[in-house]
Structure formats: structure tokens, C-alpha cells
Amino acid sequence: xxxxxxxxxxxxxxxxxxxxxxxxxxxxxxxxxxxxxxxxxxxxxxxxxxxxxxxxxxxxxxxxxxxxxxxxxxxxxxxxxxxxxxxxxxxxxxxxxxxxxxxxxxxxxxxxxxxxxxxxxxxxxxxxxxxxxxxxxxxxxxxxxxxxxxxxxxxxxxxxxxxxxxxxxxxxxxxxxxxxxxxxxxxxxxxxxxxxxxxxxxxxxxxxxxxxxxxxxxxxxxxxxxxxxxxxxxxxxxxxxxxxxxxxxxxxxxxxxxxxxxxxxxxxxxxxxxxxxxxxxxxxxxxxxxxxxxxxxxxxxxxxxxxxxx
Amino acid sequence: xxxxxxxxxxxxxxxxxxxxxxxxxxxxxxxxxxxxxxxxxxxxxxxxxxxxxxxxxxxxxxxxxxxxxxxxxxxxxxxxxxxxxxxxxxxxxxxxxxxxxxxxxxxxxxxxxxxxxxxxxxxxxxxxxxxxxxxxxxxxxxxxxxxxxxxxxxxxxxxxxxxxxxxxxxxxxxxxxxxxxxxxxxxxxxxxxxxxxxxxxxxxxxxxxxxxxxxxxxxxxxxxxxxxxxxxxxxxxxxxxxxxxxxxxxxxxxxxxxxxxxxxxxxxxxxxxxxxxxxxxxxxxxxxxxxxxxxxxxxxxxxxxxxxxxxxxxxxxxxxxxxxxxxxxxxxxxxxxxxxxxxxxxxxxxxxxxxxxxxxxxxxxxxxxxxxxxxxxxxxxxxxxxxxxxxxxxxxxxxxxxxxxxxxxxxxxxxxxxxxxxxxxxxxxxxxxxxxxxxxxxxxxxxxxxxxxxxxxxxxxxxxxxxxxxxxxxxxxxxxxxxxxxxxxxxxxxxxxxxxxxxxxxxxxxxxxxxxxx
Numbered sequence: 015x016x017x018x019x020x021x022x023x024x025x026x027x028x029x030x031x032x033x034x035x036x037x038x039x040x041x042x043x044x045x046x047x048x049x050x051x052x053x054x055x056x057x058x059x060x061x062x063x064x065x066x067x068x069x070x071x072x073x074x075x076x077x078x079x080x081x082x083x084x085x086x087x088x089x090x091x092x093x094x095x096x097x098x099x100x101x102x103x104x105x106x107x108x109x110x111x112x113x114x115x116x117x118x119x120x121x122x123x124x125x126x127x128x129x130x131x132x133x134x135x136x137x138x139x140x141x142x143x144x145x146x147x148x149x150x151x152x153x154x155x156x157x158x159x160x161x162x163x164x165x166x167x168x169x170x171x172x173x174x175x176x177x178x179x180x181x182x183x184x185x186x187x188x189x190x191x192x193x194x195x196x197x198x199x200x201x202x203x204x205x206x207x208x209x210x211x212x213x214x215x216x217x218x219x220x221x222x223x224x225x226x227x228x229x230x231x232x233x234x235x236x237x238x239x240x241x242x243x244x245x246x247x248x249x250x251x252x253x254x255x256x257x258x259x260x261x262x263x264x265x266x267x268x269x270x271x272x273x274x275x276x277x278x279x280x281x282x283x284x285x286x287x288x289x290x291x292x293x294x295x296x297x298x299x300x301x302x303x304x305x306x307x308x309x310x311x312x313x314x315x316x317x318x319x320x321x322x323x324x
Numbered sequence: 325x326x327x328x329x330x331x332x333x334x335x336x337x338x339x340x341x342x343x344x345x346x347x348x349x350x351x352x353x354x355x356x357x358x359x360x361x362x363x364x365x366x367x368x369x370x371x372x373x374x375x376x377x378x379x380x381x382x383x384x385x386x387x388x389x390x391x392x393x394x395x396x397x398x399x400x401x402x403x404x405x406x407x408x409x410x411x412x413x414x415x416x417x418x419x420x421x422x423x424x425x426x427x428x429x430x431x432x433x434x435x436x437x438x439x440x441x442x443x444x445x446x447x448x449x450x451x452x453x454x455x456x457x458x459x460x461x462x463x464x465x466x467x468x469x470x471x472x473x474x475x476x477x478x479x480x481x482x483x484x485x486x487x488x489x490x491x492x493x494x495x496x497x498x499x500x501x502x503x504x505x506x507x508x509x510x511x512x513x514x515x516x517x518x519x520x521x522x523x524x525x526x527x528x529x530x531x532x533x534x535x536x537x538x539x540x541x542x543x544x545x546x547x548x549x550x551x552x553x554x555x556x557x558x559x560x561x562x563x564x565x566x567x568x569x570x571x572x573x574x575x576x577x578x579x580x581x582x583x584x585x586x587x588x589x590x591x592x593x594x595x596x597x598x599x600x601x602x603x604x605x606x607x608x609x610x611x612x613x614x615x616x617x618x619x620x621x622x623x624x625x626x627x628x629x630x631x632x633x634x635x636x637x638x639x640x641x642x643x644x645x646x647x648x649x650x651x652x653x654x655x656x657x658x659x660x661x662x663x664x665x666x667x668x669x670x671x672x673x674x675x676x677x678x679x680x681x682x683x684x685x686x687x688x689x690x691x692x693x694x695x696x697x698x699x700x701x702x703x704x705x706x707x708x709x710x711x712x713x714x715x716x717x718x719x720x721x722x723x724x725x726x727x728x729x730x731x732x733x734x735x736x737x738x739x740x741x742x743x744x745x746x747x748x749x750x751x752x753x754x755x756x757x758x759x760x761x762x763x764x765x766x767x768x769x770x771x772x773x774x775x776x777x778x779x780x781x782x783x784x785x786x787x788x789x790x791x792x793x794x795x796x797x798x799x800x801x802x803x804x805x806x807x808x809x810x811x812x813x814x815x816x817x818x819x820x821x822x823x824x825x826x827x828x829x830x831x832x833x834x835x836x837x838x839x840x841x842x
Contacts (some may be wrong), residue, residue, distance in 0.1 A: 181445060182444050182445055182446055183435075183439075183440045183444060183446055184440075184444065185443075185446075186428075186432055186435060186436055187436065187437070187445060189425070189427070189428065189432075190425045190432075190436050193425045193426065193427050193428070193585060194423070194424070194425045194426070196423060197422075197423035197424055197425055197433075197436075198425070198436060198437065199387075199407060200385070200387075200407050200419065200423045201407065201411075201423070201436050201437035201487075202406065202407050202408030202411050202437045203436065203437045204406070204408075220542055290623065313426075313427075320414065
């Protein structure tokens, strides 16, 4: 057990924790926008898989990682639009339509994996970019300032999302639509349009989250490679009480525990590996039970809007 | 148009709605309705629930589109596709159910949907300055940084008005704006409306409260069954005249009440405390006694603990402290079933959510409480013939208008549903009746009928606790009036001698001794 508490190992845990938080951050921040406007998208995991696949495939074929990222974002937008049509326009039960989207993404990405890739292949993904000066701080410099561009992007997204939600006219509309769509409607806010934008934005970010796995962190594509990360992202939104900063702390906490259990296995500490793997999930359940601030729940979450209904 | 409003925006000199027709499946909601309003006037649209007032106004506000007919503003035809179009044309609406987002501040609620002077970025400080200016100009006190959920209803009302003024509403639709206010607040509000009108705004006032209509209107248009039946000015028109126009027949506004016979206490509420859904203290030491053959009215502004008291008395909400005795039997912690068996009937305020099952038939709803008892069933087998016969009897004797007793309840009007619930509760010959908002949203005909039934029940000795936010109703029916404010009983007064002013002050929380000190 003592080997866990050496400086290099602790820095290692910190480093992997930050890396691992990346896909959760993209996916959960995107989901925050959707939920803030009143739409629960449970299909995040399916979108991530499709994003991971399309990002990987395009990057591999074109040899251009940025094109891959673009493809992942585009795929996410398309799937976000699908979710919007079904749950906003057609007013389907959001829980069910989200699961449908997830299964669709899982099935299609598996099929494409088998037909176009045939087996697990790897590429060289985005490489770390050391930030001048800050990256030279002994110890912490490498941990915090020597990551690939998608990791930086994920953490920059947090203050950006916070600003958009709280300081812009668009953010005000999103918050109002999620709390009282009727009131927003009478003030000339287009409820349907706002929800389309947030769900599609959420889709795009979920697509990027998938790509962050396949072309920046793990650099390969495998069927069902997210193994439920999208669902954890949805849980993180509740954990963070629908606030980007809260979501970030949740993502970090989850990833650090995950990194810890990886290191426990690497170091061969005698703890059954199944138990170690369970740690982050048990933590999620506990955290959700005790930390979720229900008063913050968008009042119109999962409720379709129809004008003129009493 | 050279005339401008104080807000710097053009006036709406005249708005005309001509031959408006609007159909919904199975209903002709507006049948060639023509209506107009001019700058500087308050034109009232009077009618019962379901007469087509709201439908007409929703078309003027872009929430519905007319099937035929036209809307002209300053002589120009308008086609409103959404509220935004109406807002752009200078139309504003104060909704009966406030259109505010509770989790946002006052400033944010006002800024919602407006173009910011900084483009994508919010300009809340700019909005705040204008709010303060408007609030001074019209005497509408608000704290711009308070969250809406923290505000009392009167304050929320002011935010709604500021919202409309801010958007430069040259024409304002006021949809039953007084429903939740005390009489004094209503007076203040009317002063504000008159000032707004004299500044050159055109106001449409929607109400079914006759004395308010007479107090504020320059013109009155009466709607009945989707049609305009009369247009008049308030001069020389009485409340009775207006009521008759609304209903189409003479209406009794004051009931004959035989003198009260003093009976023994039937329902004794002693120092009852209970919590709200949010866990705050909703009832603080409430003590009331309802006697045999008496109607005790509980007046108060909405949200002061009435709902919690009704639920606590029905056994639906835990009583944390105090005692409730029904005919000397302790029922403080008894289940709803025990309450029913002890001889208590309950008419809940949400008739569609708690009082009935709307998908069920009239007959099924009628036997909801007693379905497992004779004569409706024996050993779990239901007696459909008896059920049908008893339901028919009740439907006839309570004037419930329904195509058949197998019709799903949701196809009946609010008034008829309420009459059926009343039939169910009164057929059981209750010793104690808790009636919560029994006539809310019910047409005048049914209201009159329900009141008479309650008075009939009083003659038969039922002890009734009538919880209502409609002061007129309480004054018309109750023997004594208790006023509740923030979960406490302010005072209990005799209904015949209590003045409206006194009741209004109590509803605002002013205790009798404080009032005397003024």
C-alpha cells in the first residue's frame, strides 16, 4: 500500500485523472445545456460511440486529426438533431428516446467497426503540447501543462459554458425555457428553437467527447469502447447541480478515483481488481445520493412543451 | 402618429378585432366576435369561464391564430404568428397565472427575450436602471435583484406589469389580474391601471368580478357562449344587470339565510401545526371550531396555508403538533379512510387532480369513495345495477349535465364535474364537510347551485369549513369568517358585521390591535 503514496505515483494519478476527465467534461457540459433547457438526453453514450468511430475513421483515412475531429463533431450534430426531432418536435418520452438513440449509436458503430475496420487498429493521435514557462514548473508542470489540445479544450469549455449560461441572452433563454417554457413563450422566446440548439450543441460535444477517446487519449477504436461513459456523464450533470463548475468537480473526482484504481492494478496492490474497477461507480452512486441539489433541477426537465395548453 | 407614450413609443390609437371566429374540436369558442379598444381607455371583457374571453385575447397576443376575421391596429391589418409578433406591434399581456420564472431574478425575468444593447452579452445593469425608473413613475415597488420565488404574489403582479411596460406595451391585456390580491392591493392596482391608461395606453381588462368591472371600466363588453351579447358603459348598470347579461337569466347575488341555530362543536382544531411540501412551517398553531349547522369561512390570500390545512384535516398531510377532534373523536393522526368513516366529507381544491379521475366514467367517479361498501358491492363483487341507479339519481338531483353516466368525466365542464363531486360527498350525509375552493373556475350558474346546496346542508346540521380565496363567496355563504395569514389565524369575525376593508387588512396580516393603533 505504501508504494501508492510516493510522489511519482501521486503525480501519475493526478496526470491520468486530468486526462481521463476529458471525455466526461465534453459530454457532461453538452448535456448540461440540454438539461438546462428541459431536455434529458440519455443517448449521450451512443453519440460518443459514433463520434469516436467517425473521428477515428476519418483521421485514419485522411491522415488529418483535425478532419477527424470535425467528422466527430458533425456526427454529433446529426445525432443531436435526431434527438431534437424525436423529443422536441414529436414530443416522445425523453428517457425512452434517449435509450433508443444510445442503442442506435452502439449498434451502428459496431457494424461500421466490423465492416470498415475489421479489427482493432491504432493511429497516432493528438500529441501533448507543452505550454511554455508553465510547463517547466517542476513536477506540476508536466501534470497540468503537458497535455494534448483536446484536454486543454475540455477545461477551457467550463468557464466558457459558465459564461454563456449566466452572462448572455442565449443563456438566459436556456435557463428560462428549462424552468418555465410557457413564460418564455409569452415573452417571444422560441422554445422549440432553443431546445433544438441546446440538444444539438450537446450532441456535438458528445461527438467530440467520443473523438477525444479515439484520436487523443486511447488512439484506437473498438466496439462499445465507451462502456457506459455517456451515462456517467449524464449522472455528472445531476452531481454538479446543472452548473458547469460543479460538473467539472464531479468529472475530476470520478476520474481521479478511476486513475487511482488503475494505478492500484498497475502496482499489483493485493485488492481484487473487480472491486477496484467498481470504486468509481460506487462513488458516483454515493455522490449522487448525497450531493445532488434537487432544488436546482430545471422544473421543465423531461416535459415536452406545447403552446396554449392549460 | 405623432403622439408618443411616456416610454417614447408610439400609441395604439385604436385596435379592432372584427368578426373573429375560432373553433376547437367540438367547440365554437369565438363566434364572429367584434371588439375594440382605444388609447386612454379601459375596456372590460366580461364573461363566464368558457365564454371565450381568453381565447379571444390569446389571438390578440399571437398564441392562437383566428380561423377567420381580422385584427387591425391603427387601421392596419395584423397577422400575429407568435407572441413576438404581438409584442413587436405593441401588445402586452398580464397573464392570470403569472408568466415568471421563479429561479430567475426580477431583472432577469424582465430582460428575458429582449435584445441586449451588448449583442450576445446580457446588459442587466441597463435593464435594472429602466426598471427603477418605471417603478418610480408608476409607483410599482420592486427589488430588481430579488428572486421571483422570494416575492409575495402582489409583488409578482408588479413585476408582470413592469415587464409589459418595459416592452413598450401600448396596449395591455389584463387577464384577471386581481385574482390573488387583497381588496387594498386591488385598489392600488386600479390606481396604477388608471394612470397607465391616462398616459395614453389602451387597456383591456378581463374579469368576472362585477364590482371591479364597475369600478374600473370605461366600456364593458359581455361575452356569452363565444358571442358578444351586450356592450355598455358602467353608468346606470348594476351588478345584477351585468350578472344577468353574463348568464342569460336573473342571478341571485345574495342568498336568504335562515338565522343560525347554535349547535355543539363538531370539528375542533386545536393548535394544529403542519409543514409545507418544502419543509417549512406552513401552519402555526391553528385553532378553529366549526359548530353543528354552521358554515365557517376561511379567507386569505392564496398560499397562506389554506391548502396545507385542508390536506391536514383530510388526513393527507401529517399534523406535527396539536389535535383535531371530530364529534369528540380524536382524528389527528387518522388515515383518510378513518376520516371518511368518522363522517367527514372533503372537497379538494384540485378537482381534476385530487377530487376525481378524469378518465373514469361519471358512475365510477361517483362511487369512488364507497365502492367497496353496500349497496355498491358485496364481497368484492360490484352491483352495477345499483351503481347505475344511484348515480342516475344523484346526477338528476344535483343537476349534473352529462350525456350519460358512462361518459368519461373529462368530457364534462368544470361546473358539472364539481357538481358531481358535491353529489358524491353530500349523498354520504356528512357531519363535517371540508370544502376547499368549491367554486373556483366554475360558471355562475353552477356556483349559485353549489352555494345553495351548501346552505341546504347547513340547514340539515352539517358543520362546514369553507376554504376560499374568493371573499365574495365567503361573505355570501359563511356565518363566521376566519382569516389566515402566513399559516396563522389572524382573527375570527362575524360575517354579517365584518367590513370589506377590515377583512382586507387582515388578509394582509394586519392584526385587529395593530389596525386600532393606526
